[in-house]
Amino acid sequence: MLVSQVETPALIVDLDSLEENLCLFKEQAEKTGIAMRPHFKSNKCPAIVHKQIEYGAKGITCSKVEEAEDLIDCGIKDVLIANQIVDKGKIASVATLAGRCHLGVCVDNAKNIDDLEAAAAVQDNIIYCLVEFEIGMNRCGVTTKEELYDLAAKITAYPHLRFEGIQAYAGHLSHEEDFEKRQSASDEVEKKLTEAKEYVESKGIKVKEVSGSSTGTVFFRPKGSVYTELQAGSYVFMDVAYGKLKLPFKHSLFVLSTVISTENNKIIVDAGRKSAASDQALPIFLEYPDIPAKVSEEHTAIPKENRDVLVGDRLHLIPGHCCTTVNIHDSLYLVRKGEIVDRVAISSRGKSR
Incomplete structure (x- = not known):
């Protein structure tokens, strides 16, 4: 897939x-x-x-x-x-x-x-x-x-x-x-x-x-x-907060999102704070890392301006904080060169005792 x-x-x-x-x-x-x-x-x-x-x-x-x-x-x-x-x-x-x-x-x-x-x-x-x-x-x-x-x-x-x-x-x-x-x-x-x-x-x-x-x-x-x-x-995943330190580790963790609207000169996707944690920093788009995003519970938005983005396109959010983002999700997809290799359980999600 x-x-x-x-x-x-x-x-x-x-x-x-x-x-x-x-x-x-x-x-x-x-x-x-x-x-x-x-x-x-x-x-x-x-x-x-x-x-x-x-x-x-x-x-x-x-x-x-x-x-x-x-x-x-x-x-x-x-x-x-x-x-x-x-x-x-x-x-x-x-x-x-x-x-x-x-x-x-x-x-x-x-x-x-x-x-x-x-x-x-x-x-x-x-x-x-x-x-x-x-x-x-x-x-x-x-x-x-x-x-x-x-x-x-x-x-x-x-x-x-x-x-x-x-x-x-x-x-x-x-x-x-x-x-x-x-x-x-x-x-x-x-x-x-x-x-x-x-x-x-x-x-x-x-x-x-x-x-x-x-x-x-x-x-x-x-x-x-x-x-x-x-x-x-x-270090395995990185995030926006650690990205500010210019460490040699790469971003490997993303929240895949779908563009659901381009009205009102905005690009709006279907993922927000409930999908990409923002307790240490706000998430940013991998495709537009220099554009500050406006993040709400279920949506993230950036200005559309002249960007060639259509409804239905996929964009990658870099979480503000990888640790708390992982704790939001039940599983993650392992991807290599655009193909799904596996879906694995985040089995300790919510295990806080």
């Missing part, structure tokens, strides 16, 4: 561009010696995840217990939930899932560690723990190297927990458009993390992993970086 025959709005992925992005990320990881642990939140699609594993990812990062379960059900053997899991029912689920794969979670307080050990002991399984370290995002995480050591020591003392290392996601730098500022701040993150890691190790506890980084900062990681894992996710 030709992509032009798909009913719209439809989420489509250009496989050639996707695979170029996978290659580029792999080359960067190999050049720096840092392992790839891409984030599931950006695609929520096992078919994409298996391609990431095929291209060398050691494991997958996710945010929610439901996402971890989906990944494990699909055969992923190494999963990190880069979040604090504190609800007793969810902790019990984590303890059970830990018997099916190498499963990690993030922690930043002593009570959570106690609860994880108690649940893991019931199942007689091992849960791998990363202590989250606050490096500027002002969200979760301990703020001092002394707190980091104290939690690492507490984890190490428990028989059903393993101290895996440090979670350090500098999300506040991900979309910083000023290149020099983004690079300088990334260098400061490296320095702060190195000091924290050396402090913990000086007191006798090995820090195996330092996990984090994002699509916007992955090229700032030097060879010999303190980071051992890269959690970038959006």
Whole structure:
């Protein structure tokens, strides 16, 4: 089937561009010696995840217990939930899932560690723990190297927990458009993390992993970086927000739309905010990237002027934010050279628990 025959709005992925992005990320990881642990939140699609594993990812990062379960059900053997899991029912689920794969979670307080050990002991399984370290995002995480050591020591003392290392996601730098500022701040993150890691190790506890980084900062990681894992996710698809950073990754994710009206000197398509997320930036047309669009719930419009566009033509919207766009759709079409290769489920869509 030709992509032009798909009913719209439809989420489509250009496989050639996707695979170029996978290659580029792999080359960067190999050049720096840092392992790839891409984030599931950006695609929520096992078919994409298996391609990431095929291209060398050691494991997958996710945010929610439901996402971890989906990944494990699909055969992923190494999963990190880069979040604090504190609800007793969810902790019990984590303890059970830990018997099916190498499963990690993030922690930043002593009570959570106690609860994880108690649940893991019931199942007689091992849960791998990363202590989250606050490096500027002002969200979760301990703020001092002394707190980091104290939690690492507490984890190490428990028989059903393993101290895996440090979670350090500098999300506040991900979309910083000023290149020099983004690079300088990334260098400061490296320095702060190195000091924290050396402090913990000086007191006798090995820090195996330092996990984090994002699509916007992955090229700032030097060879010999303190980071051992890269959690970038959006690199596979890209979007308008990341496009502003002029990264070498290509746009591979689009919302295919149909022109439904050219009246009143406007080109209007049948896809809007309910099809292409706009929480970080407004979507733009691939065919007219320099023309700002007016976006409503079900429509996107640009001035027609002298553009040769007819009712029924297909146009490609680049989402403002790929992660939240994926979470709107049940499936996506894999496309190569204008033909549909497959339709695959976005099986973790809406899995937010």
